[in-house]
Amino acid sequence: MLVVFLATWVPYVLVHNKNVQPHQTVLTGPWWRHAFASVAGKLGIQVDSERKAEYEKGADVELLAMGAEDANTDNANLLAARNSPGYLLVKDVIVEMVNRWCEKAMFDFTQQAVNVRYEIDGVWHNGEATERESGDVMLAVMKTLANLNVKDRRNKQMGKFGAIYEEKSFLCSITTQGVSTGERVVLSRTVEKRSFSGYGDLGMREGIQEQWSELMASDQGLVVLSTLPAGGLTTITDVSLNETDRLMRDFVAIEDVNHPESEIQNINVHTYDSSAGESPVTILPKVIRNYPNAYVCRDFVDVESAKLFLNEIRDERFVVTTIHAREAAEALLRILQKKVPVKDFAATIKAVLYQRMVRLLCSDCKQAYTPPAEVLRKLGIPPGKIDQLFRPPKPEEIEKPCKNCLGIGYRGRTGIFELLTIDNSLREVLVKKPKLELLKKAARSSRQRSLQEEGILLVAKGQTSLPELIRVLK
Numbered sequence: 001m002l003v004v005f006l007a008t009w010v011p012y013v014l015v016h017n018k019n020v021q022p023h024q025t026v027l028t029g030p031w032w033r034h035a036f037a038s039v040a041g042k043l044g045i046q047v048d049s050e051r052k053a054e055y056e057k058g059a060d061v062e063l064l065a066m067g068a069e070d071a072n073t074d075n076a077n078l079l080a081a082r083n084s085p086g087y088l089l090v091k092d093v094i095v096e097m098v099n100r101w102c103e104k105a106m107f108d109f110t111q112q113a114v115n116v117r118y119e120i121d122g123v124w125h126n127g128e129a130t131e132r133e134s135g136d137v138m139l140a141v142m143k144t145l146a147n148l149n150v151k152d153r154r155n156k157q158m159g160k161f162g163a164i165y166e167e168k169s170f171l172c173s174i175t176t177q178g179v180s181t182g183e184r185v186v187l188s189r190t191v192e193k194r195s196f197s198g199y200g201d202l203g204m205r206e207g208i209q210e211q212w213s214e215l216m217a218s219d220q221g222l223v224v225l226s227t228l229p230a231g232g233l234t235t236i237t238d239v240s241l242n243e244t245d246r247l248m249r250d251f252v253a254i255e256d257v258n259h260p261e262s263e264i265q266n267i268n269v270h271t272y273d274s275s276a277g278e279s280p281v282t283i284l285p286k287v288i289r290n291y292p293n294a295y296v297c298r299d300f301v302d303v304e305s306a307k308l309f310l311n312e313i314r315d316e317r318f319v320v321t322t323i324h325a326r327e328a329a330e331a332l333l334r335i336l337q338k339k340v341p342v343k344d345f346a347a348t349i350k351a352v353l354y355q356r357m358v359r360l361l362c363s364d365c366k367q368a369y370t371p372p373a374e375v376l377r378k379l380g381i382p383p384g385k386i387d388q389l390f391r392p393p394k395p396e397e398i399e400k401p402c403k404n405c406l407g408i409g410y411r412g413r414t415g416i417f418e419l420l421t422i423d424n425s426l427r428e429v430l431v432k433k434p435k436l437e438l439l440k441k442a443a444r445s446s447r448q449r450s451l452q453e454e455g456i457l458l459v460a461k462g463q464t465s466l467p468e469l470i471r472v473l474k
Helices: 002-018 029-042 071-082 086-099 132-145 206-216 233-243 280-288 303-314 328-336 342-348 373-379 424-432 436-445 451-460 466-473
Strands: 061-065 104-109 113-120 123-126 157-165 168-179 182-189 221-227 251-256 267-272 294-296 318-324 349-361 367-369 389-391 410-421
Touching (some): 061 071, 061 086, 061 132, 071 086, 071 132, 086 104, 086 132, 086 168, 104 132, 132 157, 132 168, 132 182, 206 221, 206 233, 206 349, 206 410, 221 233, 221 303, 221 342, 251 280, 280 303, 303 318, 303 342, 328 342, 328 349, 328 436, 342 424, 349 466, 373 451, 389 466, 451 466
Parallel strands (some): 221 318, 221 349, 251 267, 294 318
Antiparallel strands (some): 061 157, 104 113, 104 182, 113 123, 157 168, 168 182, 349 410, 367 389
16 A cells, blocks of 8 residues: 555656746655744644745845736746746845845946946946856846846846835836946836925025026926926926926926826826827917916927927916936027027026935034135125034044945935026126026026025025035036
């Protein structure tokens, strides 16, 4: 009887265990441990019975394959990734990115090693390099999860996969590209967007808040919001729209259906399809017939659309638009580069709100120091106005790494805002000789605060450091 039993079950066990995941095998050491723990548990004896598969070990991160066109391929990719030792390494990368509160990690593959950098609050920091062999299996897993070609180390590839850590889900975008030294990989993760309840949350000082609120409440004219690329333009635009009155005025938004913006209450959205050769001018005539009070068009796209918006302003309408630039005065020139009618633009433009992002000093480890009088003089700070400025700690001042900023010296960012209101002198420059230096000179003549002057206020308040302000403004 025993012989018959063994002859039947042994082949079954061998075949079964060969075709399942490690944690699904039977009659193995872990299986017997689990069985013993179950019996012991009924007798009140606690025995650790956890049977973890290899991919479940390490960091408590769940990875998700999501780069394929169908679920079956994604599942196959996930199983393949789980069977690789690189799976645990990818989980470690996710944990490292989350714990460092960074949105991007860059991996530079050379012949000997993989150099790692993390982007934290807009600044790249070196991480610990890893050996090439470990880096290769880690990258193979990321490419597999994203349904990319693992063997292709030269051509540019882009994909995505998912991760769940500490009950939060992340969408991870991966871009790989062969370079002269080997291969460069950039891994980005989506982060939960911070909710801004008003201008104060952005870091805007009260004086600018009052001025900008009045401008956004205008019945007629054009206002422009501007930042550097990836500088928070969407955020300051959304907050500005949320903060203005949209009940007494009928707002409409003109958007590309391929690039939808966040939904804002009481703003009716009308879309055009850029992939079909459309632009705002395609739908504007129909929208105009509804007689809205205010338009939001984040990109004029072409001169025909710009002309229609300027015509609407002459008919006592209000228009909000956005553009990327290096400073407020340059934003005016960027609009002109779209070939808008110069005189009409100069006559209707009311203001430009410009923002740069600056890192905040760590509140736990920032160090006070007495600045030389000459430094204060150059900053335009009157003698006796302040006694000290602040900076990150020097290496010799650090007894142990700060838990709040992880030794960086900064944690979080805030905005520096420049509000350029357009007066007659600026309008004259726009019409006669639209040059950057002339626009800046006209702004200084009308005693408008520059971005640098606004930043110095943050330095004086101890919110950021002088070197950080210089870095941001250069």
